[in-house]
Structures are given as structure tokens and as C-alpha cells.
Amino acid sequence: MIQVTLPDGSQRAYPGPVTVAEVASSIGAGLAKAALAGKVDGKVVDTAHLIEHDSRVSIVTAKDPDGLDVIRHSTAHLLAYAVKELFPDAQVTIGPVIENGFYYDFAYKRPFTPEDLAAIERRMADLAAKDEPVTRRVLPRDEAVAHFKGLGEQYKAEIISNIPSGEDVSLYREGGFEDLCRGPHVPSTGKLKHFKLMKVAGAYWRGDHRNEMLQRIYGTAWSTKEELQQYLTMLEEAEKRDHRRLGRELDLFHIDDHAPGVVFWHPKGWTVWQEVEQYMRRVYRDNGYQEVKGPQLLDKTLWEKTGHWDKYRENMFTTESEKRDYALKPMNCPGHILIYKQGVKSYRDLPLRYGEFGQCHRNEPTGGLHGIMRVRGFTQDDGHIFCTEDHILGECTAFTALLQKVYRDFGFTEVIYKVATRPEKRIGSDESWDKAEHALKESLRASDCEFEIAPGDGAFYGPKIEYTLKDAIGRQWQCGTMQVDFSMPERLDAEYVGEDGNRHRPVMLHRAIVGSMERFLGILVEQHAGALPAWLAPVQVAVLNITDAQADYAREVGKTLLNQGLRVELDLRNEKITYKIREHSLQKLPYILVVGDKEKAAGAASVRARGNKDLGVMAVEEFVRIIARNIADKT
Secondary structure (H helix, E strand, C coil): CEEEEECCCCCEEECCEEEHHHHHHHCCHHHHCCCCCCECCCCCCCCCCCCCCEEEEEEECCCCCCHHHHHHHHHHHHHHHHHHHHHCCCEEEECEECCCEEEEECCCCCCCCCCHHHHHHHHHHHHHHHCCCCEEEEEEEEHHHHHHHHCCCCCHHHHHHHHCCCCCCEEEEECCEEEEEECCCCHHHHHHHHEEEEEEEEHHHHHHHCCCCCCCCCEEEECCCHHHHHHHHHHHHHHHHHHHHHHCCCCEECCCCCCCCCCCCCHHHHHHHHHHHHHHHHHHCCCCCCECCCCCEHHHHHHHHHHHHHHHEEEHEEEEEECEEECCCCCCHHHHHHHHCCCCEHHHHHCEEEEEEEEEECCCCHHCCEECEEEEEEEEEEEEEEEEEEHHHHHHHHHHHHHHHHHHHCCCCCEEEEEEEECCCCCCCCCHHHHHHHHHHHHHHHHHCCCCEEEEEEECCCCCCEEECCCCCEEEEEEEEEEEEEHHHHHHCCCEEEEEEEEEEEECCCEEEEEEEHHHHHHHHHHHCCCCCCCCCCEEEEEEEHHHHHHHHHHHHHHHHCCCCCEEECCCCCHHHHHHHHHHCCCCEEEEEEECCCHHHEHHHEEEEEEEEEEEEEEEHHHHHHHHHHHCCCC
């Protein structure tokens, strides 16, 4: 007898080995029809998988996260099937699941066109409608190599030849197409209904630029038509909010081939940067941080001591002078320890908090660069807290509350919290890890934060909290972090004199709220679709005259606003007022003031708020009170 334990704890007995599909059928016809795969003792398997011993079993449907992965994996194979049907000379390579979808790489004699993509998608729909069964077979490695060579699939043959000799490999067939894969897959192509091909891009074979260029077709697949439509709508909205496009249209910044991965900030963009930096500077000041500034160029020997030279060398920019090797710093932490070590520190000095807007450089691959979101030169709102183990809980609790306030001020109200715990390979005693992990969890509980555990995802030197914010269209951005570090103070010999008169190692807390300033500004631009709140807007108000007769009065109004500390733009051009209003509206200004003869006579202005809202005619002093309140409230 085979005993199967279901998720609700109930058990079912079967006279002999039983497939996942048969278990589903024994529970109910509805579940059998919905089954995409199974989970046997924690492992996701095909519905045809044979259960041969007592096991814990659950049926995976489209409602489960595992089910969505199976759908996407199977849709990648459906894509390859359709390509081979339409372009028999194309060779298939690899096709994994990625976030929100999948891709498949192909070798073909000419570039795929948008028309090809549409034809491939139609053929995928036709093949899915046939509801062909998806079946699995196993071959010895050498037999599988010969099989794919016989099909002319040289890339597949090469992949399999890298598998150790003597091992078996699994193949999946649907209709006339067979592919190498570990699985699992849906039981038949009819389960694949809600997908769309998105784009074609270039990709090197095995990710190596020395190899030939392949064509990568990206697609997305979902459990329901509604989910697919929601995702496509989100992509359309994301396109409108793309920080690269808005950066050009709003004259904020640009990227230039003369300095790949480094940002050229224009006056308006630098104004936004300064507002964010000065705001964060006040956060430092009001929460007990001392601002410091470390050098960008540091000797190789320091990076050897910290371990970065061995583990991070290929991502570091290096130089040489007078027979000494240097590296541009990829992070600020070692510099802060060197500052800490100047002079003897006592337990009375702890916790000691340093903050820096530290410019860092990392040699990111060209293909990974993305606007100002992923760059080679960036500035971090970096902070390090030197403390004892007993301080960790209090410091982390205070930091979480601070981070929440900062995110709210920037317009983010939803934060996702994750605690990454000890990895297998780590340093430090279990007692120290226990205390650090407990402190991180308790700090989130004290802040009334629900959190996930990421087992084993901590750094080798300590656990961490990851703070991920969710933007206006549901995308997630991991920005903030709080990391507990037992290692670097040890490696760089940082000490403090304890109450007992002996020397002790401090714990180092690495913390950031916005993370990379460049990336955070990109997120801000996309969050607000370029319409930054009044306190952040590079130009807060434009003053427009209707005719030349009001030019002097417009200048007076502008001067009054400037004297109140506002960022003002005067537009005295001899153009139609409707044209000028439209032009400034496209720049997403918070307010536009229009002055004509009537306003001039009354010492007032006609006020328009963003979104074409007419606030009517009001005294300039009254408008100043309104915008001052907006700025103070950060609305």
C-alpha cells in the first residue's frame, strides 16, 4: 500500500504505485482537470510522476506560484515548438523562466522581424489549441547527444555533452517537437492559453561575448486572461513613466557614450538631486549621525584585507601610481572603519553613527547598464553604526521607523520586509548569529512590520533586513538595507575599550535608506511619472504674462516668489498665452501663474495647478501660503 498525505493532513491509501494525476482524480474531477503538476515531498513534478512510496503530496494548479512557473516553463517550449514549425532551419538553445515570463534563444540565418514574432505567436496559439500531450522520456547522455546531432541541433548536443558521462537526461515531447529539459511541464499544450511574445534581442551563446550572437525571444505567460491584461497594462504605464524618456523630455539628465554608465546631470535634474540630498542630510543630523567623507581611491592592500580584492576584483576599477596599485572604491565601508580607528574609542562613544554621500564605482557589464537605474558611477546614502551586540535591537528598530518616514515623504506607502538569515558558509559564533537574527526580527515586530524569512540569504559576515518599496504601478524596488557585520571590524582591527577596561570588537551595522542616489531618483521620476511633488520639483512655479504690458508686473511677482525661497521660471515671450500654458504643463510644473491687466490691477495672479486645475484669481501672498503648505507637507 502507498500512503499519501495531503496538505490538510488527511491521508489516502492506494494499492500500489500511483501517479500524481491519479491522486488528483481520486480527490475530484475538478481538481484533476485543473492539475498542472504535483508537489511530492516538496519537489515539483509532472502529473505523470509515479509515487512509489509513502509521500506528502499536493496538487499544483494555476492558482499556485509553482503552477505559474510550470506554465511559463512550458510556454517557453511551446515557443520553441512554433519556431521550429515556421523556421525549420532555426536551432534551439536554452529557454528558462524569468521574472514575469520566459525567453528562448535561437540561432537563425537572419534576424527575426516583428512580423515573424506575430506569426510565431499565432502558431503557438494553434499548437496550444491542439491540446497535444506533453510526455517525458529518459536517455543516456551519449544517446541524447547523438539524437540531437541527428536532428541538426548542435547547440543542444553541446549542452548535453557537458553533462558527466554515464548520466541520464530527460527529454520532453509535444507533437513533432522534442526538447532537452529537467521539467516539470504541463500535461498537455491546451493548458497554455494566456501568453504574449514581447520582443527580440541579441544574446551571446552561453553569455560569452567571444561566442556567436543568438536571437532571444522574450515572452510573458499568466494563469488567467485578466492577469495577462493587467501585466500588459502595467507595461504600457511603465513605458509612459520610463525615467530615460522623461529625463530627456524634462531636461533632467543624459547618458553619453563618452562616459558609459555615468550620469550627466542637467541643472533641473541636479536641483532634484540636491533636494533629495539635503533632505537626507537633515535626516542624518536629526538622528544622531555624523557626516564624514572618505577618499575614492584606496590602496590595494586595504581591499585585500577586507576580502574584496579576492572576491570582487573583476568589478573594481583599478589604477597604478609609483608602483602602487589602487582601486576606486566600490563601497564606503572600509573608509568608515579607517575613520573610526582614529583615536581610542570607549564604550561610552557607542553607538557611533557615520553617514556619507559616498561616490562609488563598479565595473558593471555594458549589457547590464540601464539609464540611471544601473550605472558604473553612483552615490550612496551610506551609513555605518559602530555598536555593541546589545545595541543592535534598538538601532534596528529606530532605523526601520526612520526609513518608513523617509519613504512616506517621497510618496511610497507600501514596504516589503525580508530577513535574510545565516548561510551555510559564514563567520562568527552561532551565539552571535542567534543574537543578531533575533534582534533584526524583534526590531521589525516592534515596528509592527510583517516580514518574510529568506533562509540562508544572509551575507557570510552577518544577517540583514532588506526593505523593498512598491511603486504606484505595483513594481518592487529593493532600496533600503540593514546588515549586521561581525567580519570587517575584525579584518581591519577596529576596537573599543569596554566598561571592563579591556579591548573589544564593535559590531558594524551597514545601513542605507535610498541606496544609490541615481537609482532612487530614477525610481522617483517613474513613481510620479515625472510630476514630482512641489517640494522636489526642479521648477515649482512658472509666471506667465499675457502681453508685454504685464512684463514688469510678472517680474515683480517672480521676484516676490524668489524671495520666499521658491524655484521660479519667468516666461515673458511674445507668444499666445494658451501656447505658453500648454508648454509649461507638459513640463509637469506644480503651478502656473498667469498675469494679465486684471491681475496686475488687483496685485494678484490667476493660478493653475498641475492637471489643468483652475484655482482662480488670488493674491500672490495667498498663493505663497498654499505652496508653502504643500512643500512643508511634502504633498
